[in-house]
Amino acid sequence: MVFKGNTDTNPNADPIHSLYLLTVTKEYRSSLVTYYVFRCYCCRLLICLFHCSNMPTVYSMPHLFHICSDKIRLMKFLCDSNLINRRRRCLHRNCRRYMCLIRDRSSADHFRFRCPKCKSLQSVRKGSFFEQTRLTIPQALYITCCWACKVPVKSASFMSNVCDRSVSLWYAFLREKCSESLMTTPNYSFGGPGVVVQIDESLVAKRKYNVGHLVQPQWVFGLYDTSTKLGHIQLVDDRSAGTLIPIIQRCVRPGTTIFSDQWSAYRGLQSLGYVHHTVNHSQNFIDPNTGTCTNAIEAYWSRVKRNIKLHWLSRRDQLPLRIDEFLWRDRLPTRKYCEAFNEMLRLMAHH
Numbered sequence: 098m099v100f101k102g103n104t105d106t107n108p109n110a111d112p113i114h115s116l117y118l119l120t121v122t123k124e125y126r127s128s129l130v131t132y133y134v135f136r137c138y139c140c141r142l143l144i145c146l147f148h149c150s151n152m153p154t155v156y157s158m159p160h161l162f163h164i165c166s167d168k169i170r171l172m173k174f175l176c177d178s179n180l181i182n183r184r185r186r187c188l189h190r191n192c193r194r195y196m197c198l199i200r201d202r203s204s205a206d207h208f209r210f211r212c213p214k215c216k217s218l219q220s221v222r223k224g225s226f227f228e229q230t231r232l233t234i235p236q237a238l239y240i241t242c243c244w245a246c247k248v249p250v251k252s253a254s255f256m257s258n259v260c261d262r263s264v265s266l267w268y269a270f271l272r273e274k275c276s277e278s279l280m281t282t283p284n285y286s287f288g289g290p291g292v293v294v295q296i297d298e299s300l301v302a303k304r305k306y307n308v309g310h311l312v313q314p315q316w317v318f319g320l321y322d323t324s325t326k327l328g329h330i331q332l333v334d335d336r337s338a339g340t341l342i343p344i345i346q347r348c349v350r351p352g353t354t355i356f357s358d359q360w361s362a363y364r365g366l367q368s369l370g371y372v373h374h375t376v377n378h379s380q381n382f383i384d385p386n387t388g389t390c391t392n393a394i395e396a397y398w399s400r401v402k403r404n405i406k407l408h409w410l411s412r413r414d415q416l417p418l419r420i421d422e423f424l425w426r427d428r429l430p431t432r433k434y435c436e437a438f439n440e441m442l443r444l445m446a447h448h
């Protein structure tokens with residue numbers, strides 16, 4: 098979503114703000130209320146849009162157990178959070194009536210939709226994120242909660258009483274949701290006039306303990322916006338100018354000040370409308386004349402590697418999804434597990 102700021106009051110400000118939605122839960126008259134708030138990527142401006150008291154938030158794992166412990170309470174939660182669409186029409190061509198939610202103990206989910214006129218039945222999962230799995234809905238929610246808390250697959254398997262394979266399959270679904278969410282983020286770019294963006298490339302695959310087979314080296318390109326404290330990382334085939342320059346042009350706004358090392362691929366940046374400073378790492382880490390350094394991106398790398406290290410080498414095919422998961426979590430305003438879980442439920446609801 099793009100918000101047009103008031104250009105009259107501050108003519109120097111960039112009038113276009115790219116906003117992302119977040120939910121804020123606050124106590125109001127001794128009950129918890131969820132607000133929908135838009136926050137700007139570049140200036141962190143907060144705009145409160147509306148509050149919605151019926152969008153439920155899960156506060157903890159015991160709270161989730163409590164919700165799932167009762168079939169009616171669970172169904173109310175699923176409907177309130179839009180994980181299951183309560184308003185649906187009968188699919189019969191000449192009928193098209195709104196269907197009713199009915200209790201049906203013969204169904205695995207204990208509920209079904211029934212057409213009041215032609216009496217046809219429909220699974221509650223139809224059209225929802227749960228349609229693609231044979232897990233029970235509480236199991237799927239427990240595994241999602243485990244994923245939000247970064248619980249490894251084997252532990253999550255024990256906690257949810259689901260086999261390893263199903264857990265890792267569900268984890269992969271959730272990571273794909275993260276990728277989708279990132280791809281639909283409007284105006285995904287960094288920097289701007291006067292803002293410093295640090296860029297660097299890194300080789301990620303190394304042999305484990307110097308034994309075993311030689312792993313193919315994999316280049317990763319990264320950039321880090323020092324004002325918003327947000328970054329971007331991407332797998333690349335090589336680190337030539339032909340590969341890296343288009344990524345920079347796509348992700349970094351013109352006029353941005355770019356700090357990098359003296360790698361030759363970055364030489365043309367000045368002519369592309371960027372202010373480019375380099376630091377010679379063989380001499381010093383901070384250029385004494387310009388103050389150029391790449392400390393922030395180095396710190397970002399170590400954070401990326403710490404978060405993805407378990408799967409960095411073993412599951413190469415999972416690497417792009419893992420990176421997207423990291424980027425998605427990094428964009429959550431508080432980066433708390435609870436927030437990751439509720440945001441994921443929100444993504445699942447808009448399936």
Ligand SMILES: [Zn+2]
Nearest residue numbers: 187192212215
């Ligand atoms: Zn009908």
